[in-house]
Amino acid sequence: MNAISIGGLGKRYASGHVALRDVDLQIRKGEIFALLGPNGAGKTTLINIVCGIVTPSAGHVLANGHDVTREYRTTRSIIGLVPQELATDSFESVWATVNHSRGLFGRPPNPRYVESLLSQLSLADKRNARIMTLSGGMKRRVMIAKALAHEPDILFLDEPTAGVDVELRRDMWALMRRLRDQGVTIILTTHYIEEAEEMADRIGVIDRGTLILVEDKRTLIEKLGKKRLTLQMRAPLPSVPRELADLGLELGADGTELVFSYEASRSIDISALVRRLADLSIEFSDMHTHQSSLEEIFVNLVSKRT
Ligand SMILES: Nc1ncnc2c1ncn2[C@@H]1O[C@H](COP(=O)(O)OP(=O)(O)O)[C@@H](O)[C@H]1O
Ligand SMILES: [Mg+2]
Numbered sequence: 001m002n003a004i005s006i007g008g009l010g011k012r013y014a015s016g017h018v019a020l021r022d023v024d025l026q027i028r029k030g031e032i033f034a035l036l037g038p039n040g041a042g043k044t045t046l047i048n049i050v051c052g053i054v055t056p057s058a059g060h061v062l063a064n065g066h067d068v069t070r071e072y073r074t075t076r077s078i079i080g081l082v083p084q085e086l087a088t089d090s091f092e093s094v095w096a097t098v099n100h101s102r103g104l105f106g107r108p109p110n111p112r113y114v115e116s117l118l119s120q121l122s123l124a125d126k127r128n129a130r131i132m133t134l135s136g137g138m139k140r141r142v143m144i145a146k147a148l149a150h151e152p153d154i155l156f157l158d159e160p161t162a163g164v165d166v167e168l169r170r171d172m173w174a175l176m177r178r179l180r181d182q183g184v185t186i187i188l189t190t191h192y193i194e195e196a197e198e199m200a201d202r203i204g205v206i207d208r209g210t211l212i213l214v215e216d217k218r219t220l221i222e223k224l225g226k227k228r229l230t231l232q233m234r235a236p237l238p239s240v241p242r243e244l245a246d247l248g249l250e251l252g253a254d255g256t257e258l259v260f261s262y263e264a265s266r267s268i269d270i271s272a273l274v275r276r277l278a279d280l281s282i283e284f285s286d287m288h289t290h291q292s293s294l295e296e297i298f299v300n301l302v303s304k305r306t
Contacts, residue, residue, distance in 0.1 A: 001065050002026045003154050003185040004050060009059035011045050011209075019045040021209045023059070027154075027187055032180050034200035035189045038302060042209045043189035044084055047156050051081045063154060077105045080152035082143050084159045084189075090131040094123055097131060098145045105150035117145050121175070137168040144175070155179060157188040161195060173199055197294040207302050221294060229260040229270065231277075232286035241280055247273070258284070 004027035011020040019042045027033050035043050048054040050061050052072050061068045063075040090097060098114050118124045121141040126134065131142060140160070147155060157176070161169040176186055176199060190196055196203050197217070204214045213220075236255035250259045262268055277284065 001029070002062075003029045003031075003064060004187070005062040005065075006046075006050070007060050009046070009049065009061065010057045011042070011049065011054065012057045019209050020049075020056075023206075023211045025204060025211060025214060027185060028202075029185055030180065030183060031201040032176065032186045032188070032199055033202050033204065034196035035187065035204045035206060036191070036193065036196045036298065037189075037206035038191060040208075041206045043206060044158055046206070047081070047158050047187070047189060051079055051156060052076055053081075073106075077107075077150060078153050080147035080150070080155045082140075082147045082155070082157045082160060084162070086139055086143050093128050093130055094118065094134075094142050094145075095127040097142060098149045101146045102149035107150045113151070114145075114149065117148055120178070121145050122171075137164060140164065140168070140172075144172075148179075152184070154185045154187070157186065159189055159191070161190070161192065169195075193294050193298050203294075205298065205301060212301065217294075221291075221297065226291075226296075227262055228290045229262075229268075229273075230288055230290070231258040231260075231284040232256065233258060234283040234285050237282070241282070243280055244276060258282075 004025070006023055006025040009020055009023040009025075010018070012018045023046065035046065037043050045054060049056050050063070050068060052068050052075065055069070063078050066075045066078070068075045092100075095114070095118070098117065099109070099111075102110070102114065115124070118127055121144060123138065123141055123145060126138060131139060134142065144157075144160075147157075160176075161172055164172065173195075176188070180186055188195075188199065200217050202214065203217050203220055205212050230252070233256050237251060237258065238255060240249045240251055240258070247260060250261070251257065252259050260268075260273065
């Protein structure tokens with residue numbers, strides 16, 4: 001059984017704005033899934049529907065096989081949510097906040113569990129501090145502790161590292177991996193491609209309410225990626241030699257670079273290329289290859305749709 005199963009999901013807000021269109025998505029148990037998309041794409045709407053905060057206009061969502069609207073209490077206890085907007089003005093202490101959240105989902109008190117959660121998040125010495133006195137990074141960690149207080153199987157993190165410094169971002173990534181290793185299914189949204197590239201097992205790309213692609217991260221990079229082989233010329237070339245016209249080569253850097261672009265999934269015969277250059281007495285002093293990053297792939301995907 002999948003952790004989350006979404007079918008035909010649609011959302012039209014009261015304003016008339018259509019935020020989601022016919023979304024089908026399966027999240028596997030134990031994976032880290034990154035939902036990637038520009039601002040306004042519908043990521044938060046999707047998460048809020050799964051967590052029962054927003055009602056869908058069409059379709060259904062199951063969490064561990066239970067319908068999130070009809071069996072709200074059951075599904076909500078399986079799910080933890082770290083919302084995009086942090087509630088940060090609370091007078092309550094860290095301990096009270098996390099402990100209270102556990103009770104809300106019907107879990108019996110377990111001070112030892114809460115204690116271990118706080119220490120995993122480096123919050124142990126802040127247990128008595130009021131939330132409002134904490135730094136932004138600390139507040140974010142409290143929100144994570146709060147989301148995990150009732151020991152959910154599935155954790156949603158909505159833009160967990162937006163506006164977070166590099167060091168805390170690395171801490172968060174390490175924490176997510178630890179949770180995954182403990183068997184927690186993790187779904188995060190992000191508009192940082194680097195984060196998806198670093199963290200995700202699978203990636204979904206959403207653009208203007210439509211889920212345009214769901215793919216294993218490595219496959220995505222291989223399938224859609226481009227490679228570029230750049231040869232450094234010993235002497236500048238005035239133009240691409242006619243004899244090599246079939247290869248679609250380009251000249252760069254005032255004729256001192258010969259650039260060969262090809263699909264990353266295609267295997268090419270570099271030694272044949274080198275022989276053909278030698279036959280034409282074209283000498284090169286260096287060569288390097290470049291593989292497109294997820295960032296380039298993503299920009300390409302989303303801009304194609306405009
Ligand atoms: N309560 C709402 N009423 C009307 N429109 C909304 C509401 N919430 C979000 N939207 C709109 O729906 C679209 C998707 O928003 P959101 O799900 O927050 O996107 P994301 O999280 O990907 O940035 C945006 O155009 C946003 O302005
Ligand atoms: Mg959002």
